Amino acid sequence: MGKSEYRDMWVYLEVNGGKLHPVSLELCCEARRLCDESGERLIGVAAGAVPESELAQVKECGVDGLLLVSGSGYERYSTEAYTRLFTELCRKYRPSAVFVGATANGRDFAPRFAARLETGCTSDATELIYNPESRDIEFVEPAAGGKIMAVITIPELRPQVGTIRPGTFKHAPTGRREVVEVINETLPCPAEEIRTRLLDYKADERDAELDISDSETIVCVGNGVKDESLPKYRELAALLGGKLACTRPVADRELLSNKLQVGQSGVMIKPKLYLGFGVSGAVNHVTGIDAGTFIAVNTDPDAPIFNYCDYGIVADMDAVCDELIALLKRGA
Ligand SMILES: Cc1cc2nc3c(=O)[nH]c(=O)nc-3n(C[C@H](O)[C@H](O)[C@H](O)COP(=O)(O)OP(=O)(O)OC[C@H]3O[C@@H](n4cnc5c(N)ncnc54)[C@H](O)[C@@H]3O)c2cc1C
Structure with missing residues (x-):
């Protein structure tokens, strides 16, 4: 399948304890800029329960649509459920790019679903550039001990998956679009596929x-x-x-x-x-x-x-x- 058949850029909306991770909003703002240049739509993708107040913040970042997934398996993060989820969704909707915050969870599932889709995943880019000739995203990051800036592209495969560290981009909302399409999907993850069990929960001791x-x-x-x-x-x-x-x-x-x-x-x-x-x-x-x-x-x-x-x-x-x-x- 040619890359022209893949459209729309996605941002994974990470929600913990009913709150969006700030990196999701930062990525929405940056991907908005890329979509304006490429003429594609920006879609925020979330699974499980997401409070309306959090979705309102995402809308302010200029998303064209929200893909909201419900079903069992998303009550808490699990490698299996999220890997499966993004593999299935990408097969169905064929986005051209998927941006994931480089949080502990994002770093865990992004390369896994990219591998399942047999596409590329770039980690920790410090700059994202849209190349209008190739229609590729150029992921820029320091390499060789910081002596050079490497430009990494995924020239043939789609989607182009990338993890980006929190704080790399600014949360600078451009405002709500007139129409924000909301797509509701039900995609439960079979319980037997989840190999981890929650035994206890301890909140991070924040210093x-x-x-x-x-x-x-x-x-x-x-x-x-x-x-x-x-x-x-x-x-x-x-x-x-x-x-x-x-x-x-x-x-x-x-x-x-x-x-x-x-x-x-x-x-x-x-x-x-x-x-x-x-x-x-x-x-x-x-x-x-x-x-x-x-x-x-x-x-x-x-x-x-x-x-x-x-x-x-x-x-x-x-x-x-x-x-x-x-x-x-x-x-x-
Ligand atoms: C993949 C990779 C990722 C990396 N990620 C990071 C990262 O996230 N953050 C990071 O910081 N580094 C990172 N590094 C390391 C980075 O390349 C540098 O080695 C490091 O930043 C240098 O730290 P520094 O400036 O403190 O030390 P140095 O390079 O040793 O510099 C010390 C400076 O102190 C000055 N100095 C000495 N004495 C005095 C004095 N009395 N008064 C005033 N000045 C004095 C010296 O002139 C010198 O310029 C990474 C490297 C790699 C390969």
Whole structure:
């Protein structure tokens, strides 16, 4: 079957505890842009119970339609039910692309249903481009240790499946379409196909300090940081009303939790202010930052980070941090 016979871009709407995962809305907004360029329709796909209030948010992102699936097997996430669901739906409706948030669940079922459909799945793209000549999506992501940006396409097979990390794209709703088609499907997953059983449920113990994705101010320490200096960066972050974050080597040194790692394989952040201390500016790190104001402190005037920042300070990081703390304490 030729690729011209596949139409519409889909976004998987992930719902946990009656709430949409923010990545679903981010992906709807980005896929809206791609659909406007390709002339295709944007369809949000969800299974199980989805509250009207959550669907209203999806509609605000400009979807042309909703494909809502009911039936047994979707009360909670299961690998088997969701793999089967998307395999069946894609066979029936033949979308050209399916975008799935790179959450624990999304990463689990997206490559599985892609494999069943014998098509390609790209993980963790940081940019999506629609190529009007080939009619392919170009999934862009850092590769070879961040030295190059790879453009990955699925030129012959359909659908083009991709997982995208939360925070990669902005949730910037373009508004509700005049008509939003709602398709209701009933597609139960036979109980005997689900090989996992729920024995117990424990909510994630959330530590607000480890959740940096929404912080308006980020003080990020890189590998230039001395172990004993860490408390002063924590103090600076607190004085600025922000949060402490780090690069991968700092997490590898086990100085800070890997939940605080910013970048391609860490958290994507969109702070109003990003202050990077002793950060070299590897693509794998800076690709995770979309800051209003970007300030970098580094002793090396040739550090790549100075290519990305709004303000660069060539100086010792501890000296600058001490000075900032003193200024803030004086109320300057
Ligand atoms: C597939 C892949 C995914 C990756 N994902 C991520 C990711 O998500 N996030 C991430 O951060 N990295 C990631 N990396 C690693 C990344 O490529 C870099 O190695 C890393 O970001 C470098 O961290 P850094 O800048 O802290 O350390 P370095 O590159 O070691 O830089 C330290 C900097 O500190 C400066 N410095 C030293 N002393 C001082 C001082 N006293 N004062 C001021 N400046 C000083 C130095 O001049 C230097 O520029 C990934 C790599 C790969 C291969």
